[in-house]
Amino acid sequence: MSLISADNIVKIYQSHSLVGASARKTVLHDISLSIRQGETVALLGRSGCGKSTLARLLVGLERPTSGEVRFRGVPLTKLDRSGMKAFRREVQLIFQDSPGAVNARSSVRAIIGEPLRHLTSLDETRREERIQELLRLVELPPEIADRLPAQVSGGQLQRICIARALAVNPKLIILDEAVSNLDIHLQASALALLTKLQQEGGIAYLFVTHDLRLVQKFAARCLVMDEGQIVEEIKTADLDSMKHPASRLLREAVLPPLPVRAVETN
Template sequence: MTLISARHLGKIYRTHSLVGASARKTVLQDISLTIGEGETVALLGRSGCGKSTLARLLVGLERPTSGEVLFHGKPVSRLDRAETKIFRREVQLVFQDSPSAVNARFTMREIIAEPLRHLTSMSEVEREGRVQELLRLVELPSEIAGRLPAQVSGGQLQRACIARALAVDPKLIILDEAVSNLDIHLQASALALLAQLQRESGVAYLFVTHDLRLVKRFAARCLVMEEGQIVEEIASADFDQVRHPASRLLQGAVLPPLPGVPCKGHPVSAKG
């Protein structure tokens, strides 16, 4: 069953200043996609291709210039108050830049509990219990709950943001380069956790990234973006058979695991 979908989405930005309006900048053009319940879809593309804009449109942080986003088949723009609350609870977004995604004056406890305060009827005691449960889930010590964002590492803050997204048991989590800033060990740990949660709860993921290595480990289906459009769709296991030039560029950008060790299909030149 389709959880969320987009129909012919377009997004145009236009800024204004004292000297008047700037030229229109088209960021997205005619984007259509679907994400089913329990599915993991990767959204691949180079920086600046429109991936993050699309993520914000899907979660409702911005409105499209054209087209529409549908939640369980109903346009998000037509959801009533109760349906909007369900949408906010069931579709969560984890940003790449975790310091900008949190209130610097909030403790880790307050950051993780924020959706619980707004989207559930939990008591303060119940919220505290849930926060502690989430900290354990993302492998953070309980004593971190009272610290401010400036008092924890970048990796710890990003895991707290993942915990915040998990707090209300969403049906879809959009991960906008959410593990890019983590070291290799924490990336592997985070992906293992997300895969385990998917097996246990059936949560779906839209994995926004430019890193093909992560996609092959995590996603079943890939959408490739270039200049605001989806230019190719393919199963992750078949990515070696991509045809579009944008997909081939991403494929060719994958570094070998060790210097001098070629990736599959990409022999290392003998030239120094």
């Protein structure tokens, strides 16, 4: 059974002008996908193709216009209050904009502890133990817990967001361009950490990105989105054989390795 699936998802936004006219925009067209426990699936597409909208639907932040999102075979619309709370423990989202995803006035301790306060029954002592455990897990020093977001580096803040997502032991983490704002070295470090955590805990990832280079390093299977549709599904090992025009454009957009500089001799 799939861990999470989307069945024939359609999402339409309707806007109204000041003169009363309305406009409908279909952002997602008949999307279906599934993710199994412990696997990493990439959702690859250019900006504006609908992939972030799909991510929000999968975590229950928005509802589809038609179609259903299912978790362990159960439609999200059928979950009662306790069922939805359990779902929010099991499925977490990490955003691209780490500074925008945290309260600038909250300490790192409060940021990581937020899901523990709302989604668990741990008392204050056990919450602190869990926070320290999570900091060790993402390889951050314990004293960072007392700092504010402005007092840590970009790479550290992204690890703090990863720690927050891991706090309640999720089965699926959706990474919405979560490493796109990091430099190449921090990207490699973050992906290595996520891979290690997956090997240790069996977490599944949906890796939402526009960067085929990152897909090659991190995912086993790739879904290509274009104009609100999944236009191709392919194993990462076969990315050189992508056929859809949108897929080929994404492949051609990958920058080649830097050339070796010629050494001038006299």
